[in-house]
Amino acid sequence: MTEKQLSATEQLMEQEADSLARAAIGAPKQPRSSLGRRVRSTVSAYGFLLPAIALVITFFIIPGILLIILSFTNLSSANFTEPWEFIGFANFERLFTDPFFPKILRNTVFYVFTTLIFFNLGLALVLALVTTNIPRRRGFFFRLVWLLPRLTPSVVYILMWKRIGSADPFGIYNQFMPEVLGASGGNLFLGGAPWAFVILTNGFVGASFGMIIFTSALMSIPEDLITAAKVDGASTWRIIRDIKLPLIKWPLLFIATYQTLSLLTSFEYILLLTEGGPGLFTTEVWALTAYKRAFSSYFGNSQWAFGATWAIVLVAVALVMAVLYVKIFKFNELVEEPRIENL
Amino acid sequence: MRVELENLSKAWDGVVGADRITLDIADGEFVAFLGPSGCGKTTTLLMVAGIYKPSGGTIKFDGHVVNEVAPKDRGIGMVFQSYALYPHMTVFGNISYPLRIQKVNKTEIKERVQKVADMMGIGDLLDRKIVQLSGGQQQRVSLGRALVKEPQLLLFDEPLSNLDARLRLTMRGEIKRLQEEMGITAIYVTHDQVEAMTMADRIAVMSGGVLQAYDVPTDLYEHPKTQFVAGFVGNPPMNFFDVEIVAMDGEFRAKSGSIDLALPRDRAEKAAAAGKDKLIMGVRPEDIYLVDDAEPAAPGRTLTAAIEVVEPLGREDLLGVTVNDVEMRVLVDKTKGAAVGDNVDLVFDMSSVQFFDPETEQSVLWT
Ligand SMILES: Nc1ncnc2c1ncn2[C@@H]1O[C@H](COP(=O)(O)OP(=O)(O)O)[C@@H](O)[C@H]1O
Ligand SMILES: [Mg+2]
Numbered sequence: 001m002t003e004k005q006l007s008a009t010e011q012l013m014e015q016e017a018d019s020l021a022r023a024a025i026g027a028p029k030q031p032r033s034s035l036g037r038r039v040r041s042t043v044s045a046y047g048f049l050l051p052a053i054a055l056v057i058t059f060f061i062i063p064g065i066l067l068i069i070l071s072f073t074n075l076s077s078a079n080f081t082e083p084w085e086f087i088g089f090a091n092f093e094r095l096f097t098d099p100f101f102p103k104i105l106r107n108t109v110f111y112v113f114t115t116l117i118f119f120n121l122g123l124a125l126v127l128a129l130v131t132t133n134i135p136r137r138r139g140f141f142f143r144l145v146w147l148l149p150r151l152t153p154s155v156v157y158i159l160m161w162k163r164i165g166s167a168d169p170f171g172i173y174n175q176f177m178p179e180v181l182g183a184s185g186g187n188l189f190l191g192g193a194p195w196a197f198v199i200l201t202n203g204f205v206g207a208s209f210g211m212i213i214f215t216s217a218l219m220s221i222p223e224d225l226i227t228a229a230k231v232d233g234a235s236t237w238r239i240i241r242d243i244k245l246p247l248i249k250w251p252l253l254f255i256a257t258y259q260t261l262s263l264l265t266s267f268e269y270i271l272l273l274t275e276g277g278p279g280l281f282t283t284e285v286w287a288l289t290a291y292k293r294a295f296s297s298y299f300g301n302s303q304w305a306f307g308a309t310w311a312i313v314l315v316a317v318a319l320v321m322a323v324l325y326v327k328i329f330k331f332n333e334l335v336e337e338p339r340i341e342n343l
Numbered sequence: 344m345r346v347e348l349e350n351l352s353k354a355w356d357g358v359v360g361a362d363r364i365t366l367d368i369a370d371g372e373f374v375a376f377l378g379p380s381g382c383g384k385t386t387t388l389l390m391v392a393g394i395y396k397p398s399g400g401t402i403k404f405d406g407h408v409v410n411e412v413a414p415k416d417r418g419i420g421m422v423f424q425s426y427a428l429y430p431h432m433t434v435f436g437n438i439s440y441p442l443r444i445q446k447v448n449k450t451e452i453k454e455r456v457q458k459v460a461d462m463m464g465i466g467d468l469l470d471r472k473i474v475q476l477s478g479g480q481q482q483r484v485s486l487g488r489a490l491v492k493e494p495q496l497l498l499f500d501e502p503l504s505n506l507d508a509r510l511r512l513t514m515r516g517e518i519k520r521l522q523e524e525m526g527i528t529a530i531y532v533t534h535d536q537v538e539a540m541t542m543a544d545r546i547a548v549m550s551g552g553v554l555q556a557y558d559v560p561t562d563l564y565e566h567p568k569t570q571f572v573a574g575f576v577g578n579p580p581m582n583f584f585d586v587e588i589v590a591m592d593g594e595f596r597a598k599s600g601s602i603d604l605a606l607p608r609d610r611a612e613k614a615a616a617a618g619k620d621k622l623i624m625g626v627r628p629e630d631i632y633l634v635d636d637a638e639p640a641a642p643g644r645t646l647t648a649a650i651e652v653v654e655p656l657g658r659e660d661l662l663g664v665t666v667n668d669v670e671m672r673v674l675v676d677k678t679k680g681a682a683v684g685d686n687v688d689l690v691f692d693m694s695s696v697q698f699f700d701p702e703t704e705q706s707v708l709w710t
Binding site (some may be wrong): 225227238242243 | 413420421440441478488517
């Protein structure tokens with residue numbers, strides 16, 4: 001804690017003790033100028049905010065600024081013993097003229113929106129609807145099962161998927177399923193269906209977050225509304241479409257926004273599963289490129305500055321998307337209008 | 344539509360919601376389900392609506408068993424205590440919803456919604472959002488939504504309980520008038536006996552999932568068949584005393600400790616015929632008076648009491664008094680100026696006294 005904050009806290013405690021003591025002996029409250037009081041309360045308010053502000057500055061603002069500065073330099077593991085040089089927009093030029101840039105961009109868009117729509121929103125919604133429509137305890141059990149992947153360490157989780165998709169004598173899929181579904185016999189995530197594996201691994205984990213949020217939103221819909229809709233003649237499907245979905249609009253939009261941003265920056269499952277392969281950049285997404293450029297580039301050279309450039313541009317894209325979501329989804333309008341009491 | 348319930352029951356592993364309810368409702372009749380909270384009124388109503396599947400018994404509409412018929416095919420409209428309006432739709436959206444599901448064409452929907460809304464006095468609010476309406480307006484929308492599909496049976500689940508007392512009074516009259524005008528059969532669930540008494544043609548009194556009595560309001564009040572009904576119907580509730588019936592000098596008296604009251608012959612003979620050592624006697628607070636010029640002391644029907652509590656109810660005062668150690672409630676004109684601590688003479692009007700068997704709690708006067 002900083003000195004300033006300490007003193008503010010002390011001051012507050014003194015005041016408290018003082019007024020308590022006065023109250024105990026029945027003495028009148030000390031008159032105090034309103035200006036003085038306002039200054040004091042402002043100071044103490046900022047005092048309480050300080051730890052949070054300090055954390056944000058230390059771990060977000062400062063690294064952000066450093067990253068931006070870094071993206072204009074040539075710092076890499078090849079030359080970090082010499083002072084770095086500012087090289088203008090060279091890194092940005094290099095990024096946008098990279099021959100694989102269009103492919104990485106396409107991969108990222110495909111990865112983010114396919115996972116988002118089919119799993120983080122779609123499957124999550126289906127799971128929430130189903131588990132709230134069966135007896136309570138059973139629903140709770142199934143949701144718990146769906147949370148397991150999220151609770152499993154990434155490496156263990158991906159190892160299990162690798163075991164499922166490995167080449168012939170080892171892979172579970174190749175041992176049991178080819179007669180049913182047809183398969184190559186080869187490695188699936190590095191051959192047959194890399195994208196399917198990338199999206200499934202991410203989607204199975206991603207769906208559970210939306211599932212929890214949607215479930216609690218669905219459970220908060222008053223039972224009377226559903227009864228009313230049934231009496232009005234609505235089928236199960238119409239109840240979902242006309243009543244349930246509109247009433248969980250806010251959580252749906254929130255999950256869409258939040259998950260878009262988190263998918264944009266996520267890469268660890270892809271790194272562990274395919275490392276962006278098979279071949280050149282088949283499943284490589286933007287965040288993975290940033291990581292690879294900065295920390296595990298080919299020829300043993302970590303291009304810290306160039307990696308920072310990828311990361312900075314990605315953050316900029318994410319910010320723009322966040323603003324777009326807020327505008328398109330009209331988040332501010334979700335605040336209810338006040339009731340007019342008459343009659 | 345004629346409604347018949349036969350041994351209708353609902354239980355959730357161990358919890359009994361409704362226990363063998365049997366009653367019939369004539370076409371166009373207004374029936375109230377009356378009982379304390381948790382007695383199974385909503386459960387029974389939701390079975391009639393088709394939301395709950397009965398654990399046993401049958402529901403018949405116009406003679407046809409409808410146990411397996413889906414709610415939407417039962418020709419019912421429903422109004423809830425919570426209004427249950429769709430918050431994301433406008434007033435028009437809410438009232439038109441049942442018609443939109445039936446795929447009625449647009450112009451007809453407009454006409455019918457407007458007609459119902461005008462009837463409910465909310466014709467100019469159709470574009471409003473639900474949150475912009477007061478409670479009374481919301482309840483009118485909900486009533487409109489129930490009526491727009493021209494149901495043959497209207498189900499109300501405590502529709503006025505969330506409204507303020509004044510509005511409740513207005514809406515009470517309005518619902519009754521609408522129901523009579525349109526001639527729709529109605530089931531009206533309430534825990535408010537005044538609502539039930541004033542609105543219903545017949546009242547089904549329920550307690551613990553069991554139908555206690557099913558009768559016209561005046562009969563419930565004058566000829567209660569069980570002690571529960573006697574205690575539940577009528578406000579303030581009936582006073583009950585343990586008494587013995589004693590025949591003395593060709594006169595019957597109800598005796599117990601400090602109580603000694605002469606009984607009218609017809610009731611006393613019936614009570615004595617039950618052959619019980621002890622009976623529970625019931626006297627309504629409005630049948631006890633303070634002795635004065637208008638109500639002179641009557642021999643054998645007067646007791647001396649001490650006033651413990653005075654609750655002013657406006658026109659009347661509700662007194663809590665004790666006759667030696669027996670407590671009772673007395674409803675008196677407020678002009679009598681009763682005050683706590685006064686010792687007063689009370690005269691009992693015994694012509695409507697009730698008697699119940701202490702073991703079965705059944706009336707020994709009416710069966
Ligand atoms: N869905 C349910 N599951 C289990 N018990 C229920 C359910 N609905 C009602 N009950 C029980 O049935 C009894 C009657 O409830 P209800 O019909 O709602 O009473 P009322 O409407 O008269 O206040 C209560 O004991 C209640 O706890
Ligand atoms: Mg109820």
